Amino acid sequence: MTMLYTVGLAAFAVLSVYLLIKLLAAPIKGLVKFLLHAGSGLLFLVILDFVGGFFDFYIPLAWPSLLAACIGGPPGVALLALYHLLWG
Numbered sequence: 001m002t003m004l005y006t007v008g009l010a011a012f013a014v015l016s017v018y019l020l021i022k023l024l025a026a027p028i029k030g031l032v033k034f035l036l037h038a039g040s041g042l043l044f045l046v047i048l049d050f051v052g053g054f055f056d057f058y059i060p061l062a063w064p065s066l067l068a069a070c071i072g073g074p075p076g077v078a079l080l081a082l083y084h085l086l087w088g
Contacts, residue, residue, distance in 0.1 A: 041073035
């Protein structure tokens with residue numbers, strides 16, 4: 001009876017760890033995707049600000065532009081640049 005109990009407990013532990021990893025994989029994958037998207041947006045904003053300095057085109061690195069870069073990623077920075085060109 002003890003051997004059967006041990007095998008059952010080990011099977012339950014393995015199944016529990018598998019289910020825990022399966023449940024946590026989706027939110028962690030989404031978080032990593034968001035962080036990569038935000039990082040690429042910030043990098044794009046810094047590159048645009050650096051290159052734009054040669055052409056007298058500046059996007060101020062203030063909270064609204066940083067939020068647009070983080071939330072929107074590179075398309076958000078492109079829209080921010082378009083906004084700055086048209087109404088800036």
